[in-house]
Amino acid sequence: MSEKKNNWPLWEVFIRSRQGLGHRHVGSLHAADAEMAIGNARDVYTRRQEGVSIWVVPAEEITASSPDDSEALYDPANDKVYRHPTFFDLPDEVNHM
Amino acid sequence: MVVSQEQLTKQFNAYVADDKKIEPKDWMPDAYRKTLVRQISQHAHSEIIGMLPEGAWITRAPSLKRKAILLAKVQDEAGHGLYLYSACETLGVERDDLVADLLSGKAKYSSIFNYPSKTWADIGAIGWLVDGAAIMNQVPLCRCSYGPYARAMVRVCKEESFHQRQGYTIMMELMKGTKEQRDMAQDALNRWWWPSLMMFGPSDKDSKHSAQSMSWNIKRFSNDELRQRMVDMTVPQAELIGLKIPDPDLKWNEKKGGYDFGEINWDEFYEVIAGNGPCNEERLEARNKAHDDGEWVRKAAMAYAEKH
Amino acid sequence: MTNIQFRETLIRLGDDSLILAQRLAEWCGHAPILEEDIALTNIALDLLGRAQNYLKLAGELFDPVKSDDDLAYHRDAGEFRNLLLLEQPNGHFGDTICRQFLFDYFSLLRAEHLSSQTVNEYVAAIAAKAVKEIRYHAYYSSKWIKRLGDGTAESHDKIQGSLDNLWKYTHEMFAVDDFDRASIEAGLLPELSELKQVWAKRVGEVISEATLTIPSNPNMEIGGRQGEHTPHLAVMLEEMQVLPRTYPGTTW
Numbered sequence: 001m002s003e004k005k006n007n008w009p010l011w012e013v014f015i016r017s018r019q020g021l022g023h024r025h026v027g028s029l030h031a032a033d034a035e036m037a038i039g040n041a042r043d044v045y046t047r048r049q050e051g052v053s054i055w056v057v058p059a060e061e062i063t064a065s066s067p068d069d070s071e072a073l074y075d076p077a078n079d080k081v082y083r084h085p086t087f088f089d090l091p092d093e094v095n096h097m
Numbered sequence: 098m099v100v101s102q103e104q105l106t107k108q109f110n111a112y113v114a115d116d117k118k119i120e121p122k123d124w125m126p127d128a129y130r131k132t133l134v135r136q137i138s139q140h141a142h143s144e145i146i147g148m149l150p151e152g153a154w155i156t157r158a159p160s161l162k163r164k165a166i167l168l169a170k171v172q173d174e175a176g177h178g179l180y181l182y183s184a185c186e187t188l189g190v191e192r193d194d195l196v197a198d199l200l201s202g203k204a205k206y207s208s209i210f211n212y213p214s215k216t217w218a219d220i221g222a223i224g225w226l227v228d229g230a231a232i233m234n235q236v237p238l239c240r241c242s243y244g245p246y247a248r249a250m251v252r253v254c255k256e257e258s259f260h261q262r263q264g265y266t267i268m269m270e271l272m273k274g275t276k277e278q279r280d281m282a283q284d285a286l287n288r289w290w291w292p293s294l295m296m297f298g299p300s301d302k303d304s305k306h307s308a309q310s311m312s313w314n315i316k317r318f319s320n321d322e323l324r325q326r327m328v329d330m331t332v333p334q335a336e337l338i339g340l341k342i343p344d345p346d347l348k349w350n351e352k353k354g355g356y357d358f359g360e361i362n363w364d365e366f367y368e369v370i371a372g373n374g375p376c377n378e379e380r381l382e383a384r385n386k387a388h389d390d391g392e393w394v395r396k397a398a399m400a401y402a403e404k405h
Numbered sequence: 406m407t408n409i410q411f412r413e414t415l416i417r418l419g420d421d422s423l424i425l426a427q428r429l430a431e432w433c434g435h436a437p438i439l440e441e442d443i444a445l446t447n448i449a450l451d452l453l454g455r456a457q458n459y460l461k462l463a464g465e466l467f468d469p470v471k472s473d474d475d476l477a478y479h480r481d482a483g484e485f486r487n488l489l490l491l492e493q494p495n496g497h498f499g500d501t502i503c504r505q506f507l508f509d510y511f512s513l514l515r516a517e518h519l520s521s522q523t524v525n526e527y528v529a530a531i532a533a534k535a536v537k538e539i540r541y542h543a544y545y546s547s548k549w550i551k552r553l554g555d556g557t558a559e560s561h562d563k564i565q566g567s568l569d570n571l572w573k574y575t576h577e578m579f580a581v582d583d584f585d586r587a588s589i590e591a592g593l594l595p596e597l598s599e600l601k602q603v604w605a606k607r608v609g610e611v612i613s614e615a616t617l618t619i620p621s622n623p624n625m626e627i628g629g630r631q632g633e634h635t636p637h638l639a640v641m642l643e644e645m646q647v648l649p650r651t652y653p654g655t656t657w
Contacts, residue, residue: 007193008395008438010186027249028183029440030192032398032552033405039545040440043447044176048256067123145439152434156427159648159657160474161460164430165453171433172446179439217648217657267657274655383435391437393563394498397556404555 009058011037013045016053023055031056113314118244121187129313132306133243134188136315138195141181143207144174145199146380150214151223159217166263167220173260177253184245200385202372209292211374218271218278218285224264226286226293226331232257233327234297237317246315265334272338279339286335287343294358295366297324303363329355406524406591412466413486414588415528416476417630418519419459420487423477424638425508426452427645428495437498444545448505451538458531478649482632482639489629490574492638496567499553499560503567506546510608511578511600513539518595525593547611554615561616568612569620576625578604585630 008030014023026045031037037056045051065073081087090097106126112119119125148171155171158164182192198204209227214220235257238250271282298304298320310316328347335342346359368374429449436442457473464471490508495501516539519532553564579601581589588594612619628634648657 007191008399010192027180027252028186029179030438031440032395033402035548036398036402039548040444042541043444044179044440047172047176047443047447064122067120145434148434148442155430155433156644157647159478159655161423161453161457161477162474163657165450165457168430168433168446168450168453172443172450175434175439175442175446179443182439270657274657275652277652278655387435387437390435391441391498393557393559394437394441394553397560398552399556400560401552401556 008032009060011041011056012059012062013037013041014055014057015041015045015051017050018052023053026050028059110312113242114312116314117242118247119242120244128309130188132310132313132315133246134185134190136310137181137185137188137246137249138190138198139205139207141178141185141195142199142204143210144178144181146206146210146384147227148174148178149380149383150210150212150376151220153214154217154220157217158220163267170224170260170263173256177256180249180252181246184243184249187245196388200381200388202381205370207296208366208369208374209296210380211369211376212288212292213376215288216281216285218268218281219289221264221267221271221282222285222289224260224262225268225334226264226289227296228257228260228264229331230293230296230327232261233323233330238315240314240317242314268340269338272340283340286340290343291361291365292369294324294327294361297321297327299363299366300361325355328358332356406587406593408466410584410587410591411525411593412463413584414593415459415463415466417486417584418528419456419463419473419476420485421491421508421512422452422459423456424485424487424641425491425505426450426456427641428491428493428504429501431495432501441498445501448542448545451535451542455531455535455538462527462531474649478646482634482642484632485629485634485638485642486632487629487638488574488577489626489635490571490577492629492635492641493571493574494637497563499564500567500570502546502549502553503564503571505542506550506611507571507575507608508578509539509543509546510611511575511604513543514600514603515595518600519593522592524591528593550611550617551615554612554617564615565617568617569623572620573623573626577627577629580627580630582630 009032010028011031011034012028013026015026016023029037029040029044031040034056038054041054041056042051046054077083105124109119109124109126109129119129151167151174152171155164155167158167182195185195186192195204199206209230214223232254235250235254239247239254241247241250268282268286271278298307301307301319301321304320307316307319311319332342332347344359346357348357350357369377426449429445429452432445433442433449436445456477460473460476464473464476488508490504493500493504513536516532516535520529520536522529550564553560555561579597581597585594585597589596609619649655
């Protein structure tokens, strides 16, 4: 265990590629602290100007939904077709609604 | 309702065969997970070891422009290694454990990097042939069934598109130069040609992992198919700049629409894999030294992070 | 400021960047962890680009004109004008970080002046780009000084040792000879002695936060600006210049 303590923790990296877009998960890296994680993310994931803003999150702090629950979580939205605009038939005369 | 492992596996196989993607927390057969960990970590190790033969020429690059290009390229390889370790870690393994296996000699990496880079022309040959072969292997992996691996490969392939070109332009420049420079280029091609064809792995009839990987959509084309493509693509590129492929049996086959080529020296292939290549020891020594020398630095950063 | 004086200043700026870039490039593939490999290479690439820009500009002032490569590959050690600090071997990671840190804080102040002077717009443009780069370099190197200084007992001793070894080369950054004097009077270079106070204050803050101490009164060494180098430079150049020197008149 004591040896593991020297290993830098894993951070998940999210990058905003340009103003107006949301941050998107791009991968992970190792860093000793949050500041270093930002620096490393800059060096690793924005070498080709891929970003204007970075979020880093300790990987162990992320809570994810379980795939086992996916039917219960996502399938009930299947039959709510009226949430989509194509559900509604409009006269041809009505454009752009 | 209890679902048996067999049923789960059957469902999984059907799902993957339908070209659907698997994500980290999804159920997957142990063998699938193991295959991925083995393949992705070997791939990551290859990127890291691959930094060494080219890295050795950064300080000796013959112009500042070439120095910058090569430095950026080798840095990309570090980045690619990192993306791949990162993909591998989504499978529940830790990078430090994977690296430990590399350093102890337990893990494998691409044998090509156990050949020495003797002259500047080797940097050309590596970019042109080794990266060429790597791209040939990697492009289909962008559609691999495991999401994080596929996404890492998309990034790698996008970045790697300049790597092969930088290698080929080194060769082009040498072939336009003095006789000594042309000889240097031809000599590098002679030494790197066969090892780069070996990069596609053993012949299909001898490849022990291929069939399973194909059915899981981890692998899309067989070793021999990819090797044939590599030969067909590279021969005209060599001819264009006046280089001669070192294979007396190389001949255009009109009927198959591709080149016939000579038999690969498989004894050499297995010797290098077994650790008896010209540079196996040197490569692992260099990595071990970097790791050991860096121990106090990694420790210090952790100690500092805990204090602040 | 004569053309020759201007050219000399450009060569000094270019050589500082080139020699440090070459040193950092030696790390490629050998850093303590993958992430640091990528970080050090980024810094090296910034410096290399800057070296090319300054040396190209300097080369235009020769008759006949010289390229950046002519200047990088076809001068002997005695003709190089970089600071002695920058040619010192990489040593361990702490030595490299310490060298980087001491230089970054100076280089940032110098670049800030170069970017705002109006004597030469090309220099101002190169320096404006450099300022952004060096801010990150200084952030990176100072952060590592603190991590190593205030990390473990071992790292503290090591980085203190680096500081003790390298401090003697810091005076040279602010030493002024006739060439510098001409550039300063023309307004191209900043008044280096004034820079020293700001530098000492900022560097001192980081050093004390890192729980380190500045060595007291070592014998300061200078000479790089006049071509009197430590033996390390010739060894480095022999490797760097091997191809163009072995095959003269070739292009690559």
